[in-house]
Amino acid sequence: MDNLITQLINLFAAVILMLAFAMLSQRRILTLIHLFTLQGLTVVASTVAVAYVTHQHHLYYSAALTLALKCFLIPYLLHRLINRLNVRWDIETLINIPTIMLIGIVLVVFSFNLALPIAKLSASIARGTLGIAIACFLLSFMMMITRAKAVPQVIGFLSMENALFFAATSATYGMPMVVELGIALDVLVGVLILGVFMFQIREQFDSLDISHLEKLKED
Amino acid sequence: MDALLLVFLTPLAGALVLALIGHRAYARDLNVVFSLGTFLAAAALTVRIISDGPLFALDKQFFIDPLNVFLVTLTAFVGLSTSIFSRPYMRVEQDHGKMTPLRMRLYFSMYQLFSFTMLVALMTNNMGILWVAMEAATLTTVLLVSIYRTPASLEAAWKYFILCGVGIAQALFGTILLYMAADRVIGDSADALLWTNLEVVKMQLDPTIMSLAFIFLLLGYGTKVGLVPVHNWLPDAHAEGPTPISAVLSGLLLNVALYAVIRCKVLTDGALHSPFAGNLMIGFGLLSVVAAAFFLSRQKDVKRMFAYSSIEHMGLMTFAFGMGGPIANFAGLLHMTVHSLVKSAIFFAVGHAAQQAGTQIMEDIKGLIKVTPSVGWGLMLGSLAILGMPPFGVFASEFLILTTAMRELPWATPFLLLALGVAFAAIFSRVQEMVFGQTALKPLAHPPALLPVFVHLGLALMLGLYIPPYLDVWYRQAARLIGG
Numbered sequence: 001m002d003n004l005i006t007q008l009i010n011l012f013a014a015v016i017l018m019l020a021f022a023m024l025s026q027r028r029i030l031t032l033i034h035l036f037t038l039q040g041l042t043v044v045a046s047t048v049a050v051a052y053v054t055h056q057h058h059l060y061y062s063a064a065l066t067l068a069l070k071c072f073l074i075p076y077l078l079h080r081l082i083n084r085l086n087v088r089w090d091i092e093t094l095i096n097i098p099t100i101m102l103i104g105i106v107l108v109v110f111s112f113n114l115a116l117p118i119a120k121l122s123a124s125i126a127r128g129t130l131g132i133a134i135a136c137f138l139l140s141f142m143m144m145i146t147r148a149k150a151v152p153q154v155i156g157f158l159s160m161e162n163a164l165f166f167a168a169t170s171a172t173y174g175m176p177m178v179v180e181l182g183i184a185l186d187v188l189v190g191v192l193i194l195g196v197f198m199f200q201i202r203e204q205f206d207s208l209d210i211s212h213l214e215k216l217k218e219d
Numbered sequence: 220m221d222a223l224l225l226v227f228l229t230p231l232a233g234a235l236v237l238a239l240i241g242h243r244a245y246a247r248d249l250n251v252v253f254s255l256g257t258f259l260a261a262a263a264l265t266v267r268i269i270s271d272g273p274l275f276a277l278d279k280q281f282f283i284d285p286l287n288v289f290l291v292t293l294t295a296f297v298g299l300s301t302s303i304f305s306r307p308y309m310r311v312e313q314d315h316g317k318m319t320p321l322r323m324r325l326y327f328s329m330y331q332l333f334s335f336t337m338l339v340a341l342m343t344n345n346m347g348i349l350w351v352a353m354e355a356a357t358l359t360t361v362l363l364v365s366i367y368r369t370p371a372s373l374e375a376a377w378k379y380f381i382l383c384g385v386g387i388a389q390a391l392f393g394t395i396l397l398y399m400a401a402d403r404v405i406g407d408s409a410d411a412l413l414w415t416n417l418e419v420v421k422m423q424l425d426p427t428i429m430s431l432a433f434i435f436l437l438l439g440y441g442t443k444v445g446l447v448p449v450h451n452w453l454p455d456a457h458a459e460g461p462t463p464i465s466a467v468l469s470g471l472l473l474n475v476a477l478y479a480v481i482r483c484k485v486l487t488d489g490a491l492h493s494p495f496a497g498n499l500m501i502g503f504g505l506l507s508v509v510a511a512a513f514f515l516s517r518q519k520d521v522k523r524m525f526a527y528s529s530i531e532h533m534g535l536m537t538f539a540f541g542m543g544g545p546i547a548n549f550a551g552l553l554h555m556t557v558h559s560l561v562k563s564a565i566f567f568a569v570g571h572a573a574q575q576a577g578t579q580i581m582e583d584i585k586g587l588i589k590v591t592p593s594v595g596w597g598l599m600l601g602s603l604a605i606l607g608m609p610p611f612g613v614f615a616s617e618f619l620i621l622t623t624a625m626r627e628l629p630w631a632t633p634f635l636l637l638a639l640g641v642a643f644a645a646i647f648s649r650v651q652e653m654v655f656g657q658t659a660l661k662p663l664a665h666p667p668a669l670l671p672v673f674v675h676l677g678l679a680l681m682l683g684l685y686i687p688p689y690l691d692v693w694y695r696q697a698a699r700l701i702g703g
Contacts (some may be wrong), residue, residue: 057408118428122399123407137392141385153381160388167392171399176409179347183391186354190384193358197365197377204370213374 012046013129040070111135126170133167221687225260233331241324254302261295270692281406285696305463334407364460375455390439391512396432421489429490443476450586464572470563500541508533548698550619557612564675568597597672612682
């Protein structure tokens with residue numbers, strides 16, 4: 001039974017990685033939010049699986065916290081935001097998706113190499129997934145670099161947080177509860193502030209294109 | 220214990236109260252009162268530390284040791300003087316129509332909340348809470364950077380949020396790895412992230428995990444320190460936000476971020492038995508000093524120029540702590556103190572000067588000494604102090620860092636001297652034109668608060684000539700604690 005669940009955790013990890021790739025190449029903002037919600041849900045599922053196998057009760061709490069935050073509250077806020085900003089059906093032009101995907105694959109190989117020497121030191125049952133967590137972290141980072149619009153950049157930022165949460169369950173059995181609460185609070189406040197920000201940017205520039213924000217150059 | 224609680228409950232209460240009534244005329248006085256309360260609590264705490272020694276509070280979650288005691292006092296002190304400076308400064312901004320009542324409420328309450336997050340970051344014993352507080356410090360200041368809602372300020376704030384957000388995410392990954400290393404030694408408990416516990420077992424922490432963790436922690440917290448090449452947010456945020464915020468960002472937040480790096484370095488050094496962490500810090504520090512000096516010489520905006528000067532000085536401190544050893548660590552701690560005193564004093568003077576001229580472009584600010592001699596003198600003396608002229612404290616710390624570098628890393632000394640020389644030539648010539656020369660500026664409607672400028676410069680002068688015995692003892696103990 002336990003063996004089966006360990007396999008299940010690996011499966012969830014693979015799904016999380018696939019979703020990270022899907023987000024990297026997704027051009028529709030609405031689909032991007034759906035993918036983000038799905039990624040959050042998969043992270044929660046794998047956390048519950050780890051908690052079930054190892055009887056670490058505090059992992060249930062942090063899974064519940066993530067479920068509330070990443071699958072309900074933040075997606076709800078994002079949906080409201082894109083409705084109010086009227087960008088629900090926006091499609092972003094992404095150049096060179098094949099190149100981006102290839103760089104992504106290189107990042108995954110790099111992450112597995114990086115994780116190899118430390119993953120075997122981990123006590124967690126999900127230690128094999130540490131490489132995937134690092135890969136997702138770097139893929140979200142790349143997503144933030146390649147996007148020119150504000151909302152996808154923010155989703156990249158949030159997906160990076162997903163990857164970190166997943167890394168915490170694969171490296172150890174999650175962070176101490178007080179730290180997790182603090183992180184959750186920071187993420188929530190961060191999303192609210194970014195929401196306020198997007199209205200300010202739109203008011204000033206009549207657009208949510210971050211490429212307008214390149215006046216302040218190093219000189 | 221009571222004083223310790225008061226130190227961070229006062230600004231928290233201040234944030235709540237000022238969020239409700241920050242738009243009233245007396246709110247600016249109330250802001251000073253709350254900052255004064257925080258400072259008095261910090262002073263009481265310091266007195267207790269002098270008589271009783273280090274202490275723990277709240278189930279060991281908070282602690283005061285020689286490394287953070289003077290930083291807590293310094294943070295509370297600069298917080299107080301900046302609140303005094305922002306009284307007339309913000310009144311002028313209101314007269315110019317740049318601040319609406321709603322923005323005043325936001326400003327005051329976020330100012331107090333920012334003090335709160337920095338004090339929590341300094342006093343917490345838990346490396347996870349340290350991360351949470353550092354991230355919260357970004358969140359509280361990001362809306363202040365964009366408070367004028369100009370295109371440039373929005374851009375600066377967006378950059379600040381995204382770059383520091385990415386940076387701090389790396390620091391979180393570093394913290395997760397740190398917890399993983401601790402987990403193998405201490406066990407899976409909530410206390411495994413307490414710095415004092417980690418310090419006891421630092422020899423047994425796994426070297427592979429710790430070296431990877433330190434790279435992420437240095438890159439992450441280093442973004443907030445403003446180390447080159449992850450410094451891009453810093454000049455923009457300093458130049459576009461209100462000047463009191465530039466003063467606290469430069470004087471305090473950068474210090475707190477460097478403090479976090481130092482705490483991590485102590486643990487990594489213990490685990491690795493090699494100068495790996497120190498070498499990384501030397502590399503980043505030296506690069507920051509040199510790059511910032513050259514960027515600085517090309518600036519036209521006065522606040523941007525002094526922001527690059529902050530990067531240069533933070534690089535110098537990182538370099539000093541990277542070298543390690545009792546003298547370099549002592550010099551680094553002294554430099555932290557005098558830099559934050561002098562740099563915030565400069566920003567106070569620059570703020571008043573820019574308000575008189577109605578611009579931050581240096582070419583348009585001329586002859587300050589004729590219109591308001593005190594502002595002109597403040598800027599001139601502050602610049603001389605930050606450029607390392609004796610007898611100010613910056614001279615003492617830079618002298619110690621340079622002599623140690625000559626002994627330990629002779630190859631690095633020419634780069635340091637070159638950078639300091641370039642910075643001197645650039646800043647001195649610009650400031651001279653701003654202070655002297657013909658002028659068409661008009662005095663300010665509200666008398667500027669220049670007491671903080673001269674108190675800060677006086678303290679920096681005192682530290683150059685005489686260091687009080689207990690401060691000397693703390694510096695020495697902290698320098699031993701950092702080791703290296």
